[in-house]
Amino acid sequence: MSEVIIxxxxxxxxxxxxxxxxxxxxxxADEQGRSLTxxxxxxxxxxxxxxxxxxxRRSGVDRVITSVKSLIGRRADEADGALLADGRLATxxxxxxxxxxxxxxxxxxxxxxxxxxxxxxxxxxxTVPAYFHDGQRAATKRAGELAGLEVVRILSEPTAAxxxxxxxxxxxxxxxxxxxxxxxxxxxxILEMREGVFEVSATSGDTRLGGxxxxxxLARFAARKLGVELEAIxxxxxxxxxxxxxxxxxVLSDEEDAVFRIPFTGEVPVFREDxxxxxxxxxxRMESCSRRAMLDAGVEASDLEAVVMVGGSSRIPxxxxxxxxxxxxxxxxxxxxxxxxxxxxxxxxxxxxxTVREVLLLDVTPLSLGIETMGGLMNVLITRNTTIPCKAGxxxxxxxxxxxxxxxxxxQGERELARDNWELGAFEVPFESDRxxxxxxxxxxxxxxxxxxxxxxxxxxxxKDTVIEVGSAAVDVTEAKVEKMVSESVxxxxxxxxxRVFEEARMKADELLPxxxxxxxxxxxxxxxxxxxxxxxxxxxVELAIKDREVAALKSAVEKxxxxxxxxxxxxVQKATAAxxxxxQD
Ligand code: ADP
Ligand code: MG
Numbered sequence: 372m373s374e375v376i377i378x379x380x381x382x383x384x385x386x387x388x389x390x391x392x393x394x395x396x397x398x399x400a401d402e403q404g405r406s407l408t409x410x411x412x413x414x415x416x417x418x419x420x421x422x423x424x425x426x427x428r429r430s431g432v433d434r435v436i437t438s439v440k441s442l443i444g445r446r447a448d449e450a451d452g453a454l455l456a457d458g459r460l461a462t463x464x465x466x467x468x469x470x471x472x473x474x475x476x477x478x479x480x481x482x483x484x485x486x487x488x489x490x491x492x493x494x495x496x497x498t499v500p501a502y503f504h505d506g507q508r509a510a511t512k513r514a515g516e517l518a519g520l521e522v523v524r525i526l527s528e529p530t531a532a533x534x535x536x537x538x539x540x541x542x543x544x545x546x547x548x549x550x551x552x553x554x555x556x557x558x559x560x561i562l563e564m565r566e567g568v569f570e571v572s573a574t575s576g577d578t579r580l581g582g583x584x585x586x587x588x589l590a591r592f593a594a595r596k597l598g599v600e601l602e603a604i605x606x607x608x609x610x611x612x613x614x615x616x617x618x619x620x621x622v623l624s625d626e627e628d629a630v631f632r633i634p635f636t637g638e639v640p641v642f643r644e645d646x647x648x649x650x651x652x653x654x655x656r657m658e659s660c661s662r663r664a665m666l667d668a669g670v671e672a673s674d675l676e677a678v679v680m681v682g683g684s685s686r687i688p689x690x691x692x693x694x695x696x697x698x699x700x701x702x703x704x705x706x707x708x709x710x711x712x713x714x715x716x717x718x719x720x721x722x723x724x725x726t727v728r729e730v731l732l733l734d735v736t737p738l739s740l741g742i743e744t745m746g747g748l749m750n751v752l753i754t755r756n757t758t759i760p761c762k763a764g765x766x767x768x769x770x771x772x773x774x775x776x777x778x779x780x781x782x783q784g785e786r787e788l789a790r791d792n793w794e795l796g797a798f799e800v801p802f803e804s805d806r807x808x809x810x811x812x813x814x815x816x817x818x819x820x821x822x823x824x825x826x827x828x829x830x831x832x833x834x835k836d837t838v839i840e841v842g843s844a845a846v847d848v849t850e851a852k853v854e855k856m857v858s859e860s861v862x863x864x865x866x867x868x869x870x871r872v873f874e875e876a877r878m879k880a881d882e883l884l885p886x887x888x889x890x891x892x893x894x895x896x897x898x899x900x901x902x903x904x905x906x907x908x909x910x911x912x913v914e915l916a917i918k919d920r921e922v923a924a925l926k927s928a929v930e931k932x933x934x935x936x937x938x939x940x941x942x943x944v945q946k947a948t949a950a951x952x953x954x955x956q957d
Pocket of ligand 2: 382383553682712
């Protein structure tokens with residue numbers, strides 16, 4: 372038998388471990404037959420540690436750490452006060468890094484696998500959300516090491532879901548959507564099969580949207596009905612309310628109504644319609660993320676072959692209903708939604724162990740990449756949501772006569788002006804001095820399979836290369852920052868566009884104005900009064916529009932001036948030719 376590699380879904384609220392057995396991915400259960408392990412860890416003051424169901428049982432009476440996945444690989448300033456200044460988490464066992472807590476969950480899953488398989492297990496494939504940046508992926512890997520596991524592959528969750536649904540067997544260029552609504556997070560991705568290769572075409576979502584929100588909304592609903600101030604009661608008591616909210620939510624997935632009960636406080640009947648009303652704002656957020664993902668992938672609902680739903684919260688009827696509406700087709704929920712990711716991880720593990728045929732898996736760039744060009748504009752070389760690995764290049768030239776080097780600023784973002792994007796790095800490219808517009812510098816961006824961006828600049832005249840490695844920053848961006856950048860690009864789309872049009876027209880004017888002056892001097896005698904007047908007026912209009920920053924006026928004035936100088940240039944050529952034929956006598 373070949374070596375065992377286990378597949379692990381390290382979830383925000385629940386985790387699971389699976390393997391491929393005789394070609395089938397199966398979940399491995401604990402001694403009590405439970406195949407889902409709550410991602411919960413409890414630390415006792417005496418160094419005791421409990422994980423999963425055992426830990427969760429203490430949540431009504433003691434502090435239990437949950438949702439540590441939302442903290443892994445994050446800095447203290449990104450964690451809303453959940454982490455100490457050094458990035459650690461305060462626990463009864465002292466301050467611990469989030470990956471140390473995650474390691475306990477992985478250790479538990481490793482133990483479950485070893486018990487079931489009756490053999491030692493060392494290697495694992497672990498899944499992470501598609502938007503996890505490098506730091507989060509590295510911390511997840513470290514958690515594995517701390518648990519005594521070698522993480523042979525970090526796999527994107529939507530890809531794992533697609534594998535478990537067997538979407539890799541769909542025809543070439545089929546496109547599918549993966550809708551993942553879990554306990555704490557929501558992710559939606561569009562995948563495409565191309566020449567037997569899986570590609571994530573686009574991914575969107577919300578790191579703060581999931582089943583926990585629905586539990587809390589139900590708890591608030593009941594508290595309001597019972598006249599209880601949820602904020603006023605102590606944290607442990609609130610856990611009881613939220614836990615009851617979760618129970619009611621689960622009942623409502625199968626029944627039309629349920630009763631919310633808090634002992635010694637009261638009961639509240641809850642109907643599906645009540646829940647639907649509470650869900651409405653959440654459903655709207657899911658819808659806009661789904662539409663964004665389709666937009667980014669350049670597909671419409673009718674282009675999609677299938678939409679698969681994963682994550683435990685996909686069982687909520689209202690969610691299924693909304694997905695059906697948005698994607699215009701019956702969603703596929705045939706795989707257990709909270710088991711699909713672990714099964715996919717197991718399939719990937721099988722591929723790596725050589726027991727399942729190979730499928731390649733690729734990621735995408737979260738934001739566009741480019742360089743600053745003349746006029747302070749962003750020149751995009753690799754657009755957002757491009758599948759990696761990838762490369763793209765373009766030629767650039769010098770802006771000034773006699774310039775001997777060019778500064779290449781590597782930018783990331785969706786804005787038209789360079790200054791509104793983020794600088795990932797900058798370097799100076801030397802080239803042979805030449806007249807304005809004569810030097811040729813080729814710039815190429817390359818992102819390898821590990822997401823590392825390197826930028827190469829070549830002086831075409833000498834063939835000399837300058838290369839810098841920008842690192843993983845091109846793909847290493849938090850989802851929140853991506854979200855902010857994209858929404859700003861939409862918000863400022865009009866201003867950005869007119870700023871670009873203005874800059875481009877101004878650069879053209881910079882080129883034309885001196886040429887007009889020279890040409891008028893040389894060819895002035897050949898033009899009649901009215902023609903000269905026309906050119907001078909066009910020139911004045913250009914200068915005025917620049918001074919007043921009038922975008923539309925500048926654009927049309929520059930076009931006018933360009934036309935006028937064209938006839939001037941023709942005249943100059945005529946004059947030069949005439950001079951050439953008359954000169955031998957001189
Ligand atoms: P994660 O990937 O975030 O760990 P899961 O995919 O395991 O999460 O989903 C957990 C969430 O699914 C929890 O919020 C849980 O309440 C919810 N869930 C599970 N079963 C149901 C159900 N039948 N109806 C509604 N929600 C459910
Ligand atoms: Mg999940």
